[in-house]
Amino acid sequence: MELVLLRHGQSIWNKENLFTGWTDVDLSEQGIKEAEEAGRQLKKAGFDFDICYTSYLKRAIHTLQYVLDAMDRVWLPTVKSWKLNERHYGALQGLNKAATAEQYGEEQVKIWRRSFDIAPPLLAENDERNPALQEPYRNEDKKLLPLGESLKDTIERVVPYYEHSILQDMKKGKRVLVTAHGNSIRALVQYFEKLSPEEILKIDIPTGVPLVYEFDKDGKFVNKKYLGDEESINRKISAVAAQGKARQVS
Numbered sequence: 001m002e003l004v005l006l007r008h009g010q011s012i013w014n015k016e017n018l019f020t021g022w023t024d025v026d027l028s029e030q031g032i033k034e035a036e037e038a039g040r041q042l043k044k045a046g047f048d049f050d051i052c053y054t055s056y057l058k059r060a061i062h063t064l065q066y067v068l069d070a071m072d073r074v075w076l077p078t079v080k081s082w083k084l085n086e087r088h089y090g091a092l093q094g095l096n097k098a099a100t101a102e103q104y105g106e107e108q109v110k111i112w113r114r115s116f117d118i119a120p121p122l123l124a125e126n127d128e129r130n131p132a133l134q135e136p137y138r139n140e141d142k143k144l145l146p147l148g149e150s151l152k153d154t155i156e157r158v159v160p161y162y163e164h165s166i167l168q169d170m171k172k173g174k175r176v177l178v179t180a181h182g183n184s185i186r187a188l189v190q191y192f193e194k195l196s197p198e199e200i201l202k203i204d205i206p207t208g209v210p211l212v213y214e215f216d217k218d219g220k221f222v223n224k225k226y227l228g229d230e231e232s233i234n235r236k237i238s239a240v241a242a243q244g245k246a247r248q249v250s
Contacts, residue, residue, distance in 0.1 A: 090148025
């Protein structure tokens with residue numbers, strides 16, 4: 001069995017180095033190009049799909065649309081779930097990562113961004129950024145919607161969704177594409193590869209690069225690979241890793 005995971009292309013707030021989380025920002029021009037290129041890479045490599053999964057956030061939804069357009073597969077059925085949303089960054093959402101590192105120190109920002117089980121400062125329930133007050137989540141159980149999450153919290157919603165929905169389609173022989181976010185994909189990476197909390201914190205997911213997982217018939221991890229130019233992929237991974245550092249003064 002194979003599964004293709006794709007982090008959305010660069011978003012407007014990725015470009016501006018802001019904490020995004022569940023803020024529903026769109027793709028940048030570069031992000032659109034990345035999504036289109038991802039579609040071309042998948043088509044060139046001979047991939048085809050039967051069903052797609054994505055989050056409630058437009059940067060992932062639009063990435064999927066560009067990918068499917070490049071593959072001439074816009075008609076494929078798509079399932080959307082908030083369980084595949086990015087990690088919720090709570091009160092940090094909208095803050096510049098480098099400026100926050102200058103204010104609170106790189107170590108504190110690193111803890112907020114990359115600790116396994118420490119959540120950022122939570123939103124107040126009356127904050128307009130609270131998903132329970134937003135239209136996309138009007139039909140969801142408000143008690144389940146977070147005001148901020150650690151990576152551990154994100155894993156605890158993503159993995160059960162994978163097991164109950166995505167994996168079941170794979171076991172039926174369906175070819176699946178999941179277009180999601182850096183931390184929701186990291187949640188799956190940890191689960192597939194049985195990584196420790198320390199190991200997963202070192203993993204960075206590049207934007208707009210298809211990640212192909214291979215499993216045995218029981219759904220156990222066998223192998224993985226990125227599609228595309230290795231040098232370009234490594235540059236993207238390094239850029240993601242550097243986002244939480246304070247600005248360098250020349």
